[in-house]
Amino acid sequence: MFTLKPLPYAQDALEPHISAETMSYHYGKHHKAYVDKLNDLLKDDPLRDLPLEEVIHRTHDVDGKETVYNNAAQIWNHDFFWRSMSPDGGGEASGEIKKLIADHIGSPEDFQTAFAEAATKHFGSGWAWLVYVDNAVRIVTTHDAEVPFEKGETPLLCCDVWEHAYYLDYQNRRPDFVKAFLEHLVNWDFANANLETVKEAVS
Numbered sequence: 001m002f003t004l005k006p007l008p009y010a011q012d013a014l015e016p017h018i019s020a021e022t023m024s025y026h027y028g029k030h031h032k033a034y035v036d037k038l039n040d041l042l043k044d045d046p047l048r049d050l051p052l053e054e055v056i057h058r059t060h061d062v063d064g065k066e067t068v069y070n071n072a073a074q075i076w077n078h079d080f081f082w083r084s085m086s087p088d089g090g091g092e093a094s095g096e097i098k099k100l101i102a103d104h105i106g107s108p109e110d111f112q113t114a115f116a117e118a119a120t121k122h123f124g125s126g127w128a129w130l131v132y133v134d135n136a137v138r139i140v141t142t143h144d145a146e147v148p149f150e151k152g153e154t155p156l157l158c159c160d161v162w163e164h165a166y167y168l169d170y171q172n173r174r175p176d177f178v179k180a181f182l183e184h185l186v187n188w189d190f191a192n193a194n195l196e197t198v199k200e201a202v203s
Contacts, residue, residue, distance in 0.1 A: 001043075004035045011023040017185055018085075022165075030078075030164050035075055038055075038075060053076065055068065055072045056076060056150070073146065077147060077158065083190050084159070085181070086186075086190070089187045090183045095188065095189075100136065104138070111139075114139050115139050116175065119159050119181075120175045126142050126144060126162070127161060131148045131153035132194075132195055140153060141161075157188075157190060157194070159178060
């Protein structure tokens with residue numbers, strides 16, 4: 001069955017930008033609830049023996065499987081979000097992604113502005129992503145539990161813009177949360193590792 005993966009850092013490691021209290025609720029309750037719910041939904045279903053990504057593929061846009069998809073995708077999204085941040089993160093992109101951003105989005109300031117705008121203006125619950133598609137990087141958003149790889153886009157990093165990701169620390173100030181993510185937390189090493197993996201897969 002599916003398990004709650006350990007965080008890649010201590011629950012207080014992202015302070016003061018994300019508090020240990022927020023992490024205890026977001027990871028320890030919200031994320032865990034998706035895992036528990038998915039295990040309950042699939043306890044008598046052969047899907048329980050498949051990798052999480054395969055469960056997502058097989059339930060995407062399938063009538064009667066919406067709840068399975070939503071919980072599976074939210075587990076995947078949260079696992080990816082935790083690794084999209086680092087206590088030593090933030091600031092300008094590095095590595096190959098820096099060049100791709102320059103080629104397809106603009107300067108570091110252009111990227112921060114575009115990503116912040118996408119994340120801040122996204123209506124309702126969802127996610128802001130940097131993705132790799134057609135040999136380029138793009139900024140996209142998804143609603144609710146949607147994942148970019150179902151649209152043929154490879155995620156490189158993401159920011160959770162569901163209210164439970166930031167409300168204890170920032171209340172209704174989503175722009176301040178997104179700014180903290182970009183300036184202090186975003187994990188460019190993780191994004192570059194994802195880029196390297198997808199380029200190796202197609203080479």
